[in-house]
Amino acid sequence: MKIEVKNLTKKYKDKLALNNISFTLEGPKLYGLLGRNGAGKTTFMDILAGNIRASKGEILIDGEVPFDNQKLTESVCLIKEGHNFKRDLTVKNVLKIYSYFYPKWDQNLADELIEFYDLNKNARVKSLSKGMESSLGIIVGLASKAPITVFDEPYIGLDAAARKKFYELLLEEFETDKRMIILSTHLIDEVSLMFEEVLIIQKGSLVMQEEAEYLRNNTCAVTGTRDEVKTFIQGKEVLETKELAGVMTAYVYGNAADAKAQGLRVESIPIQELMIYLTEGKKGA
Numbered sequence: 001m002k003i004e005v006k007n008l009t010k011k012y013k014d015k016l017a018l019n020n021i022s023f024t025l026e027g028p029k030l031y032g033l034l035g036r037n038g039a040g041k042t043t044f045m046d047i048l049a050g051n052i053r054a055s056k057g058e059i060l061i062d063g064e065v066p067f068d069n070q071k072l073t074e075s076v077c078l079i080k081e082g083h084n085f086k087r088d089l090t091v092k093n094v095l096k097i098y099s100y101f102y103p104k105w106d107q108n109l110a111d112e113l114i115e116f117y118d119l120n121k122n123a124r125v126k127s128l129s130k131g132m133e134s135s136l137g138i139i140v141g142l143a144s145k146a147p148i149t150v151f152d153e154p155y156i157g158l159d160a161a162a163r164k165k166f167y168e169l170l171l172e173e174f175e176t177d178k179r180m181i182i183l184s185t186h187l188i189d190e191v192s193l194m195f196e197e198v199l200i201i202q203k204g205s206l207v208m209q210e211e212a213e214y215l216r217n218n219t220c221a222v223t224g225t226r227d228e229v230k231t232f233i234q235g236k237e238v239l240e241t242k243e244l245a246g247v248m249t250a251y252v253y254g255n256a257a258d259a260k261a262q263g264l265r266v267e268s269i270p271i272q273e274l275m276i277y278l279t280e281g282k283k284g285a
């Protein structure tokens with residue numbers, strides 16, 4: 001499916017959450033949607049899922065606006081960090097309701113995952129721990145098989161092992177049944193290797209959209225003497241430089257092999273570092 005975001009603006013009273021943002025996503029692909037607190041990620045995902053309207057501009061999913069469009073909202077499953085389900089429903093009934101809503105619902109997968117996460121089907125949502133409720137969200141998101149599945153920090157309360165399992169399931173699911181998956185997370189280091197494409201939003205604006213592979217191959221941290229590094233970075237887009245006792249490190253858009261050939265020490269830049277740099281106010285803020 002194709003998502004076209006066109007001059008999207010969302011204002012909550014006088015708060016500008018999304019500021020004339022435009023980009024295109026095309027599945028199947030695993031997207032990472034990153035940004036600092038309050039950047040506008042959830043607002044974007046809510047408009048995508050048809051939960052709220054844009055103030056200006058639009059999101060088109062295969063050419064149609066999702067708000068008030070049941071056919072389209074059946075194609076989008078948004079799982080948030082909590083409060084996804086009515087508190088008085090039992091787990092069994094949550095699954096039933098979602099199975100009616102999502103045409104491609106996979107009951108076998110839901111049953112398997114309920115067993116895996118050891119959830120009691122007769123328990124009410126309000127009796128679940130935070131981690132159990134997150135597991136239920138993950139189960140619904142995966143079993144929905146919605147062509148656009150969106151997870152907005154879905155792991156609250158999940159311990160490291162349960163999160164690892166979620167990432168494994170997500171990848172497994174993506175491999176067996178390719179679809180568009182958008183994962184918004186602050187735990188970037190845990191998941192960045194899964195992303196195929198990364199978007200970074202800052203203060204309602206898009207500051208980066210790039211293939212993860214491209215980022216891995218074309219950004220690097222180079223270290224050497226001040227002169228060596230200055231020569232290497234000439235004409236390149238430099239994210240940041242640090243200097244200590246004549247030794248300089250530059251974060252740069254450039255090819256690691258070229259830097260190595262020039263005798264520089266080269267390391268990759270974790271996506272988390274890129275995100276921090278791009279949202280620290282030096283760019284896009």
Ligand SMILES: Nc1ncnc2c1ncn2[C@@H]1O[C@H](COP(=O)(O)OP(=O)(O)OP(=O)(O)O)[C@@H](O)[C@H]1O
Pocket residue numbers: 012013015016017035036037038039040041042043044
């Ligand atoms: N219902 C609302 N009413 C008023 N302001 C809102 C509302 N929802 C979000 N905002 C504001 O809009 C901005 C964007 O919020 P949003 O929740 O989209 O950010 P986010 O990137 O998801 O943040 P986080 O990573 O902290 O979840 C914030 O300044 C937030 O305070």
